[in-house]
Amino acid sequence: MEGLKVSDASLIVYVDPSKSTKVSQAVLRELSSLLFKFNENFEGVVLAYDVQIQDERAKILPAMHPYFGVSLKAKLLLFAPKPNMLLEGKVVKLTQTSIHVIVLGFSSAVITDEDIRKEFKYKTKHGEELYASRSHKRHVIKVGTMIRFLVKSFDEELLHISGSLVPINTGSIRWLAKNMEDVPLIDRSTTKRGESEGDTVIQQHYTVVGEAYSWHSDPQIKKSKKRKIKEES
Amino acid sequence: MGAEELVNGKAEFHEMEEDDNFSDSELVYHVRDALSSVSSGDSDSYNQLVGVLHHTERLAPEDVALLVTSLKALSGAVSYIDIVLHETLLSSIFRMNMWNYGPDVMDALLELIISLAASNGKHVNSCLEMLVSNFTPPNSFVNMLKQPRGLARKDQVLSRVHSALKHIADLVPLAPSILCPIISQRMPIYDKEPLAVIYVENMLKLESGAIGEFVMSTMLMGLMDMLIEFDVEIGWEDILQDDSSKGIFQMELENVDEIADYDEEDGTEMFMQLSRELTRKSLGGSLIAEKLDSLMALTFEHLESCKDSGRLVEVFEHLLDSFRITVLTAYKSKFAQFVMFYACALDPENCGVRFAMLLADIFVREDYPLPFRMSAVAYLASYLSRANFLSAPLVAGMLKRLVDWSFEYCKTKGAVMDPTSHRLFYSACQAIMYVLCFRMKSMMDVAWFKSHLLIEPILNHKLSPLKVCLPSIVDEFCRQAEAACLFTSSEEFIFNYSLESEHSRAFGGIERLDMFFPFDPCLLKKSDRYIRPHFVYWSMVRPPYDDDDEGSIDEDVEQELDLDVSKMSITPRNSMAYWIQNGLEEPRGMPARIRPSTSPESL
Numbered sequence: 001m002e003g004l005k006v007s008d009a010s011l012i013v014y015v016d017p018s019k020s021t022k023v024s025q026a027v028l029r030e031l032s033s034l035l036f037k038f039n040e041n042f043e044g045v046v047l048a049y050d051v052q053i054q055d056e057r058a059k060i061l062p063a064m065h066p067y068f069g070v071s072l073k074a075k076l077l078l079f080a081p082k083p084n085m086l087l088e089g090k091v092v093k094l095t096q097t098s099i100h101v102i103v104l105g106f107s108s109a110v111i112t113d114e115d116i117r118k119e120f121k122y123k124t125k126h127g128e129e130l131y132a133s134r135s136h137k138r139h140v141i142k143v144g145t146m147i148r149f150l151v152k153s154f155d156e157e158l159l160h161i162s163g164s165l166v167p168i169n170t171g172s173i174r175w176l177a178k179n180m181e182d183v184p185l186i187d188r189s190t191t192k193r194g195e196s197e198g199d200t201v202i203q204q205h206y207t208v209v210g211e212a213y214s215w216h217s218d219p220q221i222k223k224s225k226k227r228k229i230k231e232e233s
Numbered sequence: 234m235g236a237e238e239l240v241n242g243k244a245e246f247h248e249m250e251e252d253d254n255f256s257d258s259e260l261v262y263h264v265r266d267a268l269s270s271v272s273s274g275d276s277d278s279y280n281q282l283v284g285v286l287h288h289t290e291r292l293a294p295e296d297v298a299l300l301v302t303s304l305k306a307l308s309g310a311v312s313y314i315d316i317v318l319h320e321t322l323l324s325s326i327f328r329m330n331m332w333n334y335g336p337d338v339m340d341a342l343l344e345l346i347i348s349l350a351a352s353n354g355k356h357v358n359s360c361l362e363m364l365v366s367n368f369t370p371p372n373s374f375v376n377m378l379k380q381p382r383g384l385a386r387k388d389q390v391l392s393r394v395h396s397a398l399k400h401i402a403d404l405v406p407l408a409p410s411i412l413c414p415i416i417s418q419r420m421p422i423y424d425k426e427p428l429a430v431i432y433v434e435n436m437l438k439l440e441s442g443a444i445g446e447f448v449m450s451t452m453l454m455g456l457m458d459m460l461i462e463f464d465v466e467i468g469w470e471d472i473l474q475d476d477s478s479k480g481i482f483q484m485e486l487e488n489v490d491e492i493a494d495y496d497e498e499d500g501t502e503m504f505m506q507l508s509r510e511l512t513r514k515s516l517g518g519s520l521i522a523e524k525l526d527s528l529m530a531l532t533f534e535h536l537e538s539c540k541d542s543g544r545l546v547e548v549f550e551h552l553l554d555s556f557r558i559t560v561l562t563a564y565k566s567k568f569a570q571f572v573m574f575y576a577c578a579l580d581p582e583n584c585g586v587r588f589a590m591l592l593a594d595i596f597v598r599e600d601y602p603l604p605f606r607m608s609a610v611a612y613l614a615s616y617l618s619r620a621n622f623l624s625a626p627l628v629a630g631m632l633k634r635l636v637d638w639s640f641e642y643c644k645t646k647g648a649v650m651d652p653t654s655h656r657l658f659y660s661a662c663q664a665i666m667y668v669l670c671f672r673m674k675s676m677m678d679v680a681w682f683k684s685h686l687l688i689e690p691i692l693n694h695k696l697s698p699l700k701v702c703l704p705s706i707v708d709e710f711c712r713q714a715e716a717a718c719l720f721t722s723s724e725e726f727i728f729n730y731s732l733e734s735e736h737s738r739a740f741g742g743i744e745r746l747d748m749f750f751p752f753d754p755c756l757l758k759k760s761d762r763y764i765r766p767h768f769v770y771w772s773m774v775r776p777p778y779d780d781d782d783e784g785s786i787d788e789d790v791e792q793e794l795d796l797d798v799s800k801m802s803i804t805p806r807n808s809m810a811y812w813i814q815n816g817l818e819e820p821r822g823m824p825a826r827i828r829p830s831t832s833p834e835s836l
Contacts, residue, residue: 112312160354
């Protein structure tokens with residue numbers, strides 16, 4: 001599956017003075033607040049982090065509240081779907097007009113009937129709704145099936161994906177895996193090319209993300225005062 | 234179904250009139266056309282569609298059929314609905330109130346809402362808001378809620394709303410995180426009692442429902458916040474002014490001076506146990522109190538159901554957080570803390586112990602603000618005294634912790650008596666004495682208690698806690714301590730009944746934390762019914778100096794006792810009858826005889 005990447009990030013977390021005895025806890029808390037949200041600086045949704053505090057010393061901000069900046073190196077697992085990437089997900093609902101998929105257990109995707117290739121026909125079999133391929137009888141998509149689909153667009157705020165089943169290399173993953181041999185060679189090569197392109201894309205992102213870290217003083221990463229007050233009170 | 238219904242339908246879509254038989258998919262395509270033609274400037278069919286959704290008043294069967302059909306067709310065309318282009322349509326959908334419709338329309342509407350939420354991330358928020366707004370009926374419906382028909386409608390609506398929420402959460406896994414803030418923001422603080430109660434019912438239903446795992450913390454915190462909100466609306470002054478103006482305490486107090494004192498200090502209530510009759514008089518008029526009472530009762534019911542389903546410990550952790558953050562920090566919370574009390578009563582081994590530990594931990598934590606630490610110890614003292622479900626060893630253990638802390642304090646920080654700068658110490662001492670007033674006998678039965686507890690050096694210390702703490706507590710404590718031979722050298726303590734209370738005022742600070750007894754009898758009528766079986770009233774306490782009277786009741790002693798107790802408490806008149814009526818076991822520490830109430834008959 002595409003859309004996942006690991007980035008090395010160097011970060012500075014500004015810790016409230018009241019948390020000076022529990023720095024690592026405060027840092028983890030701050031990083032956890034990034035989880036499952038799209039972050040423009042990382043250009044992706046943070047799914048997991050592995051963090052190392054770089055220096056025992058921290059720079060103190062001269063201000064009313066002497067926050068101190070703890071510099072970190074973190075490995076971040078990011079989910080950053082882009083149009084034309086291939087994603088995988090589980091079908092949770094299927095109607096005549098749409099297929100609803102959940103990717104990685106948290107991001108919802110929808111494929112409307114216009115984006116389902118004509119090869120698939122909507123049927124009701126034994127009361128169960130499904131899409132079956134006209135050309136390959138065993139290629140069936142129903143609730144519970146893992147499918148591979150193409151990203152049309154990604155709503156970063158709500159982590160909502162609009163997908164498509166038009167390309168020939170999309171559909172039930174199980175069927176695709178078994179029947180790759182049957183698919184004409186041209187198709188396979190496109191798939192492969194697609195994958196390798198994905199790799200280079202990831203490589204590029206590494207560097208981009210690496211550069212993106214000049215935003216240390218971003219207020220988001222600062223321990224917000226408001227939250228601090230909440231914790232104490 | 235759509236096709237058949239259309240036969241009788243009013244058929245606002247002119248095309249539909251031409252043919253009696255439309256398949257569902259044809260309808261969907263028709264609606265899709267209507268939606269997409271808006272962008273090209275032709276909005277006739279679209280406007281008709283919007284018009285259909287606007288029918289709310291007195292729907293004829295054919296109107297209902299048309300509405301259902303339109304909604305179903307829309308569900309198939311959700312991907313064509315544009316958030317800007319079809320704003321009027323969306324707002325009419327979201328404005329539809331499920332309470333106004335029959336089950337057919339409800340189902341069709343919810344199907345549409347679910348499809349909308351799943352079709353595009355942009356609709357999720359509005360869909361969830363629409364569902365939450367259906368938690369409560371429209372104002373006009375409130376009176377119907379008491380009738381069977383109204384209750385049936387309530388069930389119909391709410392079961393559907395909740396299943397829709399679950400459905401959306403299945404399709405959009407992050408929906409609960411969007412739902413939580415919506416629910417918190419829409420809490421009906423200022424609404425009428427029935428609406429507030431229904432809303433909270435919904436919150437609790439969500440908490441125990443399929444998506445409870447994700448929303449539990451928000452729901453419980455929200456609930457506690459709401460309780461506190463109402464709690465602080467009811468001032469101590471309101472309660473007390475009401476009472477004293479009616480002269481309710483006159484019978485119980487020894488003389489007029491004390492009544493005057495009472496007015497000034499607003500505090501002698503600590504030992505005053507107000508009867509249920511009194512409760513009705515003093516709080517009955519307050520709508521807020523009634524609302525709070527109903528919500529508390531609802532919460533208690535919910536806690537019971539949590540216990541039955543084995544979730545209480547989990548729920549309790551969230552309640553503890555909430556307690557720590559909101560209740561403890563609220564200025565002299567009066568009622569909300571009984572939620573904790575009841576949860577503890579339901580599971581004394583886990584929750585009950587956990588709560589005591591938390592309070593003691595907060596008290597000893599140096600990094601906590603001083604007033605919260607003093608509140609924590611006041612909560613602890615009141616809890617240990619009033620809860621009849623706590624084991625003697627636990628209480629003894631907690632007391633030992635407080636005594637050890639105080640002893641250490643004397644050694645390290647104690648110099649001379651100074652009520653203001655040693656507030657924390659005096660609050661700890663008062664807590665120890667207060668608990669012992671209630672528990673002296675059972676503590677004496679704990680084998681190691683007497684020998685291991687270094688109370689004497691603390692009380693004899695130069696910090697003179699006996700002079701600073703509340704005189705009424707000190708008096709009672711000294712009497713009991715003497716009778717129980719708690720001290721080796723009892724002659725050192727002179728029971729000076731005219732002890733000053735300026736000192737106690739000083740250590741209590743402007744917050745008067747010296748007078749804070751959070752678990753004094755609950756003044757709310759419905760809530761009290763839940764708390765009562767787990768509660769130790771002062772009248773149930775048998776002080777050690779009462780020991781000799783057991784069996785043979787001496788007239789004089791009784792009289793003396795009466796006099797004394799009347800200072801401390803007003804026993805509810807029907808307290809004994811209550812136990813018997815309800816077939817409850819007598820609570821521990823119940824004295825051999827219950828003193829009849831001194832509450833005047835007129836109350």
